[in-house]
Amino acid sequence: MDHVIQLDLGRLTVRELNNYLHHELPNVGHVSNVPGSSGHIGNVPHVEILNPNGMHSIAVGLDAPSEIDIRGHAGYFIAGMNKQAHITVHGNVGWSVAENIMSGTVRVKGCASECAGASGHGGLLVIEGDASSRCGISMKGCDIVVGGSVGHMSAFMAQAGTLVVCGDAGPNLGDSLYEATIYVAGKIHSFGADAQEEPMTAADVARVADLLTKSGITRDPKLFKRVASKRSLYHWHSDAGQEY
Amino acid sequence: MSDHIHREESYSFNRHTLEYIQHAAEHGLYDIRGLGAKRKLPTFDDLVFLTASASRYPLEGYREKCVSKTVLGTRFAKKPIELETPVTIAGMSFGSLSASVKEALGRAATEIGTSTTTGDGGMTPEERQSSKTLVYQCLPSRYGFNPDDLRKANAIELVIGQGAKPGGGGMLLGQKVSERVAGMRTLPAGIDQRSACRHPDWTGPDDLTIKINELREITDWQVPIYVKMGATRVREDVKLAVKAGADVVVIDGMQGGTAATQQCFIEHAGIPTLAALPLAVQALEEMDVFGTVQLIISGGIRSGADVAKALALGADAVAIGQAVLMALGCNSSSYCQDGERVDATDDYAKLGTAPGYCHHCHTGRCPVGITTQLPELEARMTPEWGAKRLKNYLQVLTMELTTLARACGKSNVHHLEREDLVALTIEAAAMAKVPLAGTNWIPGQT
Numbered sequence: 271m272d273h274v275i276q277l278d279l280g281r282l283t284v285r286e287l288n289n290y291l292h293h294e295l296p297n298v299g300h301v302s303n304v305p306g307s308s309g310h311i312g313n314v315p316h317v318e319i320l321n322p323n324g325m326h327s328i329a330v331g332l333d334a335p336s337e338i339d340i341r342g343h344a345g346y347f348i349a350g351m352n353k354q355a356h357i358t359v360h361g362n363v364g365w366s367v368a369e370n371i372m373s374g375t376v377r378v379k380g381c382a383s384e385c386a387g388a389s390g391h392g393g394l395l396v397i398e399g400d401a402s403s404r405c406g407i408s409m410k411g412c413d414i415v416v417g418g419s420v421g422h423m424s425a426f427m428a429q430a431g432t433l434v435v436c437g438d439a440g441p442n443l444g445d446s447l448y449e450a451t452i453y454v455a456g457k458i459h460s461f462g463a464d465a466q467e468e469p470m471t472a473a474d475v476a477r478v479a480d481l482l483t484k485s486g487i488t489r490d491p492k493l494f495k496r497v498a499s500k501r502s503l504y505h506w507h508s509d510a511g512q513e514y
Numbered sequence: 515m516s517d518h519i520h521r522e523e524s525y526s527f528n529r530h531t532l533e534y535i536q537h538a539a540e541h542g543l544y545d546i547r548g549l550g551a552k553r554k555l556p557t558f559d560d561l562v563f564l565t566a567s568a569s570r571y572p573l574e575g576y577r578e579k580c581v582s583k584t585v586l587g588t589r590f591a592k593k594p595i596e597l598e599t600p601v602t603i604a605g606m607s608f609g610s611l612s613a614s615v616k617e618a619l620g621r622a623a624t625e626i627g628t629s630t631t632t633g634d635g636g637m638t639p640e641e642r643q644s645s646k647t648l649v650y651q652c653l654p655s656r657y658g659f660n661p662d663d664l665r666k667a668n669a670i671e672l673v674i675g676q677g678a679k680p681g682g683g684g685m686l687l688g689q690k691v692s693e694r695v696a697g698m699r700t701l702p703a704g705i706d707q708r709s710a711c712r713h714p715d716w717t718g719p720d721d722l723t724i725k726i727n728e729l730r731e732i733t734d735w736q737v738p739i740y741v742k743m744g745a746t747r748v749r750e751d752v753k754l755a756v757k758a759g760a761d762v763v764v765i766d767g768m769q770g771g772t773a774a775t776q777q778c779f780i781e782h783a784g785i786p787t788l789a790a791l792p793l794a795v796q797a798l799e800e801m802d803v804f805g806t807v808q809l810i811i812s813g814g815i816r817s818g819a820d821v822a823k824a825l826a827l828g829a830d831a832v833a834i835g836q837a838v839l840m841a842l843g844c845n846s847s848s849y850c851q852d853g854e855r856v857d858a859t860d861d862y863a864k865l866g867t868a869p870g871y872c873h874h875c876h877t878g879r880c881p882v883g884i885t886t887q888l889p890e891l892e893a894r895m896t897p898e899w900g901a902k903r904l905k906n907y908l909q910v911l912t913m914e915l916t917t918l919a920r921a922c923g924k925s926n927v928h929h930l931e932r933e934d935l936v937a938l939t940i941e942a943a944a945m946a947k948v949p950l951a952g953t954n955w956i957p958g959q960t
Contacts, residue, residue: 288731326724331661331732347715347728351661365724366715372660388714389656391700408656408714410700427710429700446708448701504705505688506543 273316280321284328287319296334314356326364329357332374346383349376352393368395371412384421387414390431396485403440406433409450415485423462425452425497434481436489447499453478455493464503468496545777546685548875548885549836550678550769550814555786557769557814558823560942561935562951565921573920580916581926584831586808587669587738587761590730594738594761595647595669597831598627599912600927601821604766604812604835605651605671605742607633609686609695610773610875612892613640615842615884618900620644625901626908631671631833634684634709636698637663644897649740652729654683655709657699661732669762670729671740672722674751675711677770677787677813679779680744684709687774690878692887719754726759740764745790745813746783752797756807764833765794767813771836773885774876787813789945795828804828818914825915826930827946834911841907842900843882845872849894856894858882 275298277287298315316337322328326345329338332355340348343361353372362380371390378386381399388404390412397405397414403421406414411430419437426442428450438456445462453474458467470492478491523529537545566572573580587594603623608616610633617640623630629647636658642648650667652659664670675681686695686707696703716725726739741755742764755763767787772780784790791811798804811824812833824832836844847862847869848855858869861881865874875885883894919927922934936951937943943950944957954960 285731285735289734292734327728327731330728331664333661346721346724350728351664351732353661365721369715369728370656370659370661385715389659391660404714408710410656426714448705503708504702506706 275315275317276320277317278320279323279325279328284325287328288330291317291329291332291334291336291338295332295336322359322361324364329355332357343380352376362399367397368393368412371395381418386416387412390414394481394484396487398487400437405435406431406450406452409433413481413484415481415487417485417487419456422459425450426462428452432477432481434478434485434494436487444497444499446503447497449499451477452497453494454497455489455495458495458497461497464500465497466500468498470494470496546687546774546876547777547780547873548771548773549780549873550771551781552873553781555769555814556788556939556941556945557786558788558820560788560939561823561937561946561948563822563826563918563922563934564936565918565934566923570923572923573925575917575920578920578925580920580924581928582912582916584928586810586831587740588808589738589761589803589806590735590759591669591738591761592734592736593668595629595649597629597647599908600825600829600831600915601626601908601911602628602649602810602831602833603630603838604770604833605631605633605649605673606835606838607635607684607686607773608638608641608698609633609635609690609887610885611839612883612886612895613638613694614892614895614897615839615900616641617644617897618842618895618904619838620648621897621901622904622908623647625905626912628908629668634686635695636660637666638698640897642666651742653709654711654713655699656714657701657709664729665733667733667737669738669740670733671742671764672726672729672760673742674713674755675744675746675766676742676772677744677766677768677784678772679775680746680766680768680784681711682775682779682783683711684772685774685876687876687878690876690885690887695887719758722754722758730759738762740810742766744768744770744783745785745787745793748785748790748793749797749800752794753801756798756801756803760807762808762810762830763794763798764810764812765790766833767791767811769814770812771839772875786945787811787815788942791824791827791829792945792947798828818911819918821911821915822918822927822930823935825927826934827932827948830928837907838904839884841904842884842895843903844880844884845870846882849882850899851894858894 314335319340322342322344324345330350333353338357340359346364349357351370356375358377366385368376369388371393373393377396382401384402386401386405387395389408395414398417400418405420405424407426409428409431415434422440425444429448433452435454441459442462444465584597584600624646631649649669653673688704738761740762741760745767768784808830811829858881880886935948
């Protein structure tokens with residue numbers, strides 16, 4: 271029988287919670303098999319965090335295989351710098367969810383505020399609803415799938431990884447992009463400096479299909495547009511003017 | 515008309531300005547260079563100590579002990595930083611500097627008992643291994659930033675800006691973006707890399723509070739968190755950093771150096787270190803946290819006298835960057851190879867400069883092998899040789915500091931105080947908020 275560890279933020283502080291997740295959870299040997307949370311099923315400890323009530327920095331800096339369900343809306347920096355853990359927020363989140371994510375999965379069942387997945391190096395961030403501005407800013411290799419739309423300046427200076435947007439993208443998408451790739455199913459308001467639409471190849475369709483499958487989001491991958499860097503700002507030149 | 519009129523140089527459009535305008539017209543791009551402001555500014559040289567005499571008595575300069583131990587990060591961290599000297603090494607990136615130089619900094623700092631700091635390129639294994647006390651910078655670019663290195667750090671420095679370019683982001687030109695540097699930064703090798711000037715996951719001071727809290731949660735509240743800023747609106751900025759929860763505030767004056775940025779930034783943004791320090795102290799006093807939140811000042815610190823004056827004005831420690839590079843041979847006419855001095859003036863000439871004038875860190879072709887990623891140049895500065903030189907220099911700074919402190923009658927360098935100083939110029943008196951020598955006059959106050 272599955273054993274779920276319940277931690278109630280109505281009684282614990284965030285510091286006590288994180289301390290448990292950092293130092294005690296890796297030693298817990300219980301097995302979880304809970305379908306329908308993050309989608310991850312495995313022989314890992316399963317934790318439910320109750321009454322998050324918009325608190326910040328919940329489940330940050332985790333570094334152990336585990337299944338974490340946050341039951342309710344949460345604040346800023348949820349699941350920051352995550353490694354290995356599979357974290358699901360059953361609600362909305364504030365700024366910078368899964369910032370600097372290294373591996374594992376972070377799933378937001380609702381919507382995310384600004385800077386979702388900022389500077390993420392690896393792993394997968396899924397936002398089932400909308401994400402606000404600067405989604406995927408500075409990303410460095412993580413994958414982000416947004417079920418809805420993203421706000422302005424999304425994927426700003428994104429260096430590596432993939433941002434999949436099933437809805438629309440706001441102004442200045444992909445400004446100063448490096449080697450990250452963006453796929454958008456809906457309308458693109460405008461491109462930022464050095465970003466451009468490029469033809470979808472079979473490899474692009476396969477990449478989108480794979481990420482949609484991993485995210486549990488049903489969408490035709492052939493509907494997406496590919497956005498990547500023109501690479502015209504990789505070297506200084508006088509014609510670029512204000513782009514610098 | 516006389517020849518005098520025919521050959522009169524314009525003050526506004528002098529030869530320097532003409533060259534600037536004609537260079538801009540020729541190339542259509544602004545100038546980029548390394549190091550710090552070259553213009554004449556009020557500095558710590560404009561202050562002198564009122565050492566002991568009949569009204570104060572000194573300590574024996576060669577016998578009595580003068581404590582230089584420095585503790586940073588006592589406000590919230592479980593493990594504050596404990597140093598043997600208040601002279602710390604400022605953040606400089608692997609990328610701008612070679613891996614050998616980073617290793618040399620770590621070795622020297624460890625030997626002398628102080629800290630060194632990473633930079634805009636992440637933490638190298640050489641640096642971590644060689645540094646007993648290593649401060650890990652969290653910069654807007656977040657190049658190479660990761661939780662494993664974060665947990666290895668002895669302190670975290672959240673960088674909002676630096677004195678050479680407050681409000682601007684970092685820059686590393688393609689010739690320095692080697693495969694290793696590019697790999698650590700997740701960028702293609704050889705591109706002209708432009709770092710962000712704002713953090714990707716927070717913007718205003720309220721967000722900063724939450725960001726600091728997140729870093730504390732990730733590191734279990736163990737290590738101090740510094741907030742580093744370029745000196746502009748210092749009083750307001752220090753108060754915001756304190757309110758956001760900083761353990762240590764680092765203020766970098768406009769003389770602070772850089773590996774590369776726009777010349778217009780270096781010479782025209784920020785305020786001098788001398789003016790910045792009293793404003794930071796004032797902010798801490800007004801928040802009633804002077805002594806609780808420690809203050810590090812940087813930007814053009816060169817000598818033990820500079821360090822002593824900074825401490826007398828209220829700093830807990832200083833950070834040095836450019837002077838560290840100069841101790842390693844920056845702007846020297848030669849470098850050391852197998853124990854022999856080798857002349858490097860031709861290599862300076864190839865850059866269009868000469869020893870004593872070079873600021874070509876941005877080119878990656880440092881004639882003495884410091885600010886380079888080219889293996890043949892990096893070999894000109896070995897970690898062993900560099901560490902010895904830097905250790906000597908740090909030792910001299912600390913000796914000069916304690917010498918001056920003893921002469922002021924202090925058995926602890928942190929007992930130096932503003933009352934020990936007077937200014938030689940009206941400008942310095944106004945900025946440092948100490949009396950003009952021979953008077954009781956502090957411009958703007960008395």
